[in-house]
Amino acid sequence: GAVVSQHPSWVICKSGTSVKIECRSLDFQATTMFWYRQFPKQSLMLMATSNEGSKATYEQGVEKDKFLINHASLTLSTLTVTSAHPEDSSFYICSARDRARGGDTQYFGPGTRLTVL
Amino acid sequence: AQSVTQPDIHITVSEGASLELRCNYSYGATPYLFWYVQSPGQGLQLLLKYFSGDTLVQGIKGFEAEFKRSQSSFNLRKPSVHWSDAAEYFCAVAYVNTDKLIFGTGTRLQVFP
Numbered sequence: 001g002a003v004v005s006q007h008p009s010w011v012i013c014k015s016g017t018s019v020k021i022e023c024r025s026l027d028f029q030a031t032t033m034f035w036y037r038q039f040p041k042q043s044l045m046l047m048a049t050s051n052e053g054s055k056a057t058y059e060q061g062v063e064k065d066k067f068l069i070n071h072a073s074l075t076l077s078t079l080t081v082t083s084a085h086p087e088d089s090s091f092y093i094c095s096a097r098d099r100a101r102g103g104d105t106q107y108f109g110p111g112t113r114l115t116v117l
Numbered sequence: 118a119q120s121v122t123q124p125d126i127h128i129t130v131s132e133g134a135s136l137e138l139r140c141n142y143s144y145g146a147t148p149y150l151f152w153y154v155q156s157p158g159q160g161l162q163l164l165l166k167y168f169s170g171d172t173l174v175q176g177i178k179g180f181e182a183e184f185k186r187s188q189s190s191f192n193l194r195k196p197s198v199h200w201s202d203a204a205e206y207f208c209a210v211a212y213v214n215t216d217k218l219i220f221g222t223g224t225r226l227q228v229f230p
């Protein structure tokens with residue numbers, strides 16, 4: 001149980017294009033989902049917190065207009081990297097919190113590797 | 118500021134040897150504590166967590182961790198390491214009534230046969 005999927009697992013795009021990444025909780029309802037960014041050999045940095053049916057809360061320094069987050073249902077959140085540039089290349093990981101299982105445990109997706117040419 | 122410290126960036130052990138990965142956190146209150154493992158190019162898998170109660174918690178894959186309030190530590194241990202344990206290990210904390218999960222910088226574990 002507590003499975004989180006991401007799609008796509010990797011994507012290569014040209015500079016200036018937009019890329020959408022999906023995060024799904026497969027066997028539970030996630031009222032809250034989180035988006036992280038991880039640079040090579042570094043830790044995860046929280047980008048934003050996404051609550052179902054409301055606007056995402058972005059961390060300081062994260063551009064809201066560049067990283068669009070939508071959490072339209074209890075099992076799906078999307079991250080759209082708009083007008084992507086090479087510096088946006090990174091490993092993006094989502095997580096979902098399952099309060100029904102108790103506590104504040106976040107379950108992570110497998111990640112999406114974005115490469116912007 | 119709230120922070121998580123993993124002092125060891127890289128640890129190398131022989132297969133079958135015991136393992137201890139260190140984790141310290143800074144904050145007055147007791148947070149929720151987690152250990153995650155990440156294999157190359159993959160997401161994070163939860164190994165174990167501590168919310169309250171018994172300070173020695175058992176996790177998956179034979180791992181355990183002990184919460185020591187006096188030392189603000191939550192070290193991860195395994196009595197006998199397997200080659201498949203080679204991965205990156207992250208300690209993380211979450212504070213009550215907040216959404217944020219704060220990660221340490223990670224410890225890369227290498228296992229030699």
